Amino acid sequence: MPESSRNSPKSVDPGRLRLDGDQTLAGTLLGMRCLDCGISVFGQAVFCQACSSARLEPVDLSPAGTLFSYTIVRVPPEGWPGPVPYVLGEVELPEGPHVLAEVIEVTHEALKVGMPVRLALQEVQSGESGPAFMVYKWAPATKSAPGNGEV
């Protein structure tokens, strides 16, 4: 393998995903919270989307949420580096924002609106020889995380 791809992969978007430690699959979704009206958004913001205040603070968003909706994408968009088909999920976080990402470690039959999911990171190679990124995904909360609740 070329030298570059053995280096620790970078976050797919450091404004949305912070990697917690080298060579690990740990990470945190990032958001901004408005000090004036209290709403939180996913990703970076300079002004509040609800009230336009500039008084925002960075916040770590919850690593767990519920599946608001999902689809099985059979024809991927140009530039999609993963397997086909893939499951795209829209997940509602307790703080309010909805976050779109692939749902992994799940059979199509097990998918259900409202199911609890947890954040899962995966290394993704962009193109045949492009750099690798760590990408945020969702996985069922019950799988590989038995401490997390329902069966």
Add this chain to the structure above:
Amino acid sequence: MAQFKPGREVVVVGVGLHPFGRFRSKDLATLAREAVVEALKDCGIGWREIPVAYFGHVYYHGMSVGETALASLGLTGIPIINVENACSSGSTAFWQAYWGITTGMYDVALAFGAEKVPGGPVTVTAAGSPDRYIGGDHMMAGYALRMRRYMEETGAPASALAQVTVKARQNAALNPYAHRKDTFTVEDVLNSRPIADPLTLYQCCPTSEGSAAAVLCAREELGRYGLDDSRAIRVVAASLTSGNYNGRGSDHSAFSPYRTEPAAIQAYEMSGLGPEDVDLVQVHDAATIGELQQVEALQLFPKGEAWRATVEGRTALSGDLPVNTDGGLLAMGHPFGASGIRMVHETVTQLRGEAGPRQVSNARVGLAQCSGAGDVTTVQIFAR
């Protein structure tokens, strides 16, 4: 929040359309010009009398395509504005033409749009954007997310959504300009290739090429330009909105897609008309679910009821509220920059009583709604 000052009455005097489909031998400027020529001929106004033009398109085909298209008609020195507002680029160009006249700045204006949409799934972000690796940038996947929510919350069966395509194809079969004219059964639609479950291929609009144009005029100036009042159709509302904050960011809910409701409310206020006055509708049916959501957001059917109305035939040409009478995006096709003005073309043609085999009887008020990325919504209401 929105404030409207009543201005001069505006009418559409001419409409033109180039068939939708694939036209590999024509470049974008040529496509665009051909619809403009049709619109000028339709009302009989000379090109040299057009004082301003707005051109909607999205995909890059070189700079200033609007100028290139119109230069071939003769260089007249008028302002020509290229408009990009995603799938509502054409309807935004129309909105600008309307406001240019109603405010008194111009007596006449041209709105036109054209597109050559590349094949394959439509994305919003630029190549190399993180969203391509994350997998969420996929227009039809977004519709599929909305469709699942809608089906969960309303109990709509898949067959009801497929019926939207069946109806669109029936209408398009009567329309020589349509990209897709062959008709299907519900089973054909459900058994077509899955794109993003639960959406199948025939429930997604084709990516198309085509163009459309409209000439608008201040009603009080019709005589000065020798224009025919009997074929003029009044624009009684033209609204345009973009997204407002709803607490979610990405949002593929069962109801009020793209915040259509605010644009609808503005348009009803401007016109002094209500949903009950509307005789026929063109909406943004890029996917089957889009049509159901839009007619509900426009308050034409109660929330969660449009699927039932579709199954009962109420939105068919013979129904009490025909929707997407020319085949809509699903069958007419979807060249982004042209689609919004194609809706104007169909509405004007219907209100003039010139729609031939797909004529809606006693059509007096028509509504056109177009959506675009960025939560853009346009709504226009036309009256005979």
